[in-house]
Structures are given as C-alpha cells and as structure tokens.
Amino acid sequence: MDASDSSEDVRARWSAGLREAAAHAYAAGHGAEPPAPQRTRWRLDARTAVTAAAVIAILAAVGWWGLRGEPAAPLVASPSPSASASAAAPAMLIVHVSGAVRSAGLVELAAGSRVADAIELAGGLRRRADESSVNLARPVTDGEHIVVGRVNRSGEPVAAGEPGPVDLNNADETALQALPGVGEVLAARIVADREAHGPFAAIEDLERVSGVGPAIIEAIADLATT
Structure with missing residues (x-):
C-alpha cells in the first residue's frame, strides 16, 4: 500500500468516527437515533420564475438609467426688465431741416422715420415748396441736413444760390x-x-x-x- 492510499484510509476512518460520535451525542440528548440526512432541492414553478425574471429586468433597467447620467442643461440668463425695455426703446435721431418749411431747424424723431416725418416736425411745407426737391419716402439718418427747395410764382424751381423768400x-x-x-x-x-x-x-x-x-x-x- 502506498502513502496516498494510507492517507485516504485515515481520512475515511476519521470521518466515520466523527459521524458515529455525533450520532451517539444526538441519541444521548434526544433519546433517539438521528434522522437520515436528506438532500435539499430548490424548485420554482413557472409563474414564480417569470415574476422573478421581470423584477430582475426592472432592477437592471433602473440601475442602468441611474448610472448613465444626464448632461446638465446650460444655464441661460434671462434679461432683466430694465434691459429689455432699453433694448426695445427706439434710438432717437437729430436732423436739420431747412429751406421751404415753416419752422426750419433741428428736429428729433425716432429711428426708422422718413423725410416726410422730419418735414412735418419742422412745421410742414410752405406754400411754394418744391416737393420734387426731396424724396419724402426716404428714411432719414442721424445728423443729416434736409433742404427743401422752392418754386417761384410761375412754378419753376428756384436755384439754390438765389436768396430765399x-x-x-x-x-x-x-x-x-x-x-x-x-x-x-x-x-x-x-x-x-x-x-x-x-x-x-x-x-x-x-x-x-x-x-x-x-x-x-x-x-x-x-x-x-x-
């Protein structure tokens, strides 16, 4: 008999001795022989298995959603009411109006106004104003000089060099x-x-x-x- 067989024989006798000692101790304490050992078997019916699978799937989905993370939305600062009001307020223009108007001089009007608006603020055209000398529909620009020409009694335009009425x-x-x-x-x-x-x-x-x-x-x- 080799050394490996001798070792296995010793372990077998040792295990048998332990089982026998445990049986005697159980009999002494309970007054009866210990019950024969039985294998425990896990059995799941089909309904329980399906429910367990569904719960596991839900937990996995929740875990994945929580770990993926959402990018933080960029913060957009909303303009204050005062800033909005100042941005919406139209810029004012200063225009010089002279020539055949009733109140020649500087007039102040909103951006986007036209030559006709500037002339109206200057009192309007005089009786012998030459409307063809200016484009009444043209938008005005800040700082410009609008000169309205005039016509003589015959309706002919008066030269710019001639003295005004x-x-x-x-x-x-x-x-x-x-x-x-x-x-x-x-x-x-x-x-x-x-x-x-x-x-x-x-x-x-x-x-x-x-x-x-x-x-x-x-x-x-x-x-x-x-």
Whole structure:
C-alpha cells in the first residue's frame, strides 16, 4: 500500500468516527437515533420564475438609467426688465431741416422715420415748396441736413444760390425792409398787424395793412412767403 492510499484510509476512518460520535451525542440528548440526512432541492414553478425574471429586468433597467447620467442643461440668463425695455426703446435721431418749411431747424424723431416725418416736425411745407426737391419716402439718418427747395410764382424751381423768400409771419422789421416798396414805417406796421390780428394766410392778406396796395403785392410776390 502506498502513502496516498494510507492517507485516504485515515481520512475515511476519521470521518466515520466523527459521524458515529455525533450520532451517539444526538441519541444521548434526544433519546433517539438521528434522522437520515436528506438532500435539499430548490424548485420554482413557472409563474414564480417569470415574476422573478421581470423584477430582475426592472432592477437592471433602473440601475442602468441611474448610472448613465444626464448632461446638465446650460444655464441661460434671462434679461432683466430694465434691459429689455432699453433694448426695445427706439434710438432717437437729430436732423436739420431747412429751406421751404415753416419752422426750419433741428428736429428729433425716432429711428426708422422718413423725410416726410422730419418735414412735418419742422412745421410742414410752405406754400411754394418744391416737393420734387426731396424724396419724402426716404428714411432719414442721424445728423443729416434736409433742404427743401422752392418754386417761384410761375412754378419753376428756384436755384439754390438765389436768396430765399422773406417769411412775412416770422421776419423782423429789418428783414421786411429788404422787400421792394417796404420801408421802415411799413415794416413796423406789418409786424404790428400780425401781432394784433394773427399771421397772414397768404401774401394777398398783406393788403389789410395800411399802406400796402396791389402794386406792392405784385412786387414782392416772388420774394415773400407766408
């Protein structure tokens, strides 16, 4: 007998001795022989197996969803009400309007306005304004100069180099004396009349002033305006 057979024989006798000692101890404590050992078998019916599989699948899906992680949404700062209001507010433009308008000078208007809007703020066109000298539909730009031309009594455009008409409703006594037939005394009467009775609607209304007749009206027809 070799050494390996001798070792197995010793282990077998040792195991048998332990089982026998355990049996005697059980009999002494319980007054009966120990029951024969039985194999334990796990059995699952079909319904239990399907339910277990479903639970395992759900747990796996939840675990995967939690581990995948969602990218953080970028933070977008919403503009404050004051910033929105200032952004929506239109920029204002400053435009110089001169020529055949009633109140030449600087006017302020909103961005996107047109030449017609600027002329309206300047009091509108005079009676002999040449509308063809400007494009009333053109959008204006900040800082520009709009010059409205005029026409003479015959309806012909007046050259830009020629002196403009004297405004009977705004000219002072010195400016009125530049008109033919109007001296210092008559100029003072014209100023006093318009202050007492209001502006002249037409050049012909100048006849209401003492000393002004048809001859003077004819002489200043192309040199004066209202």
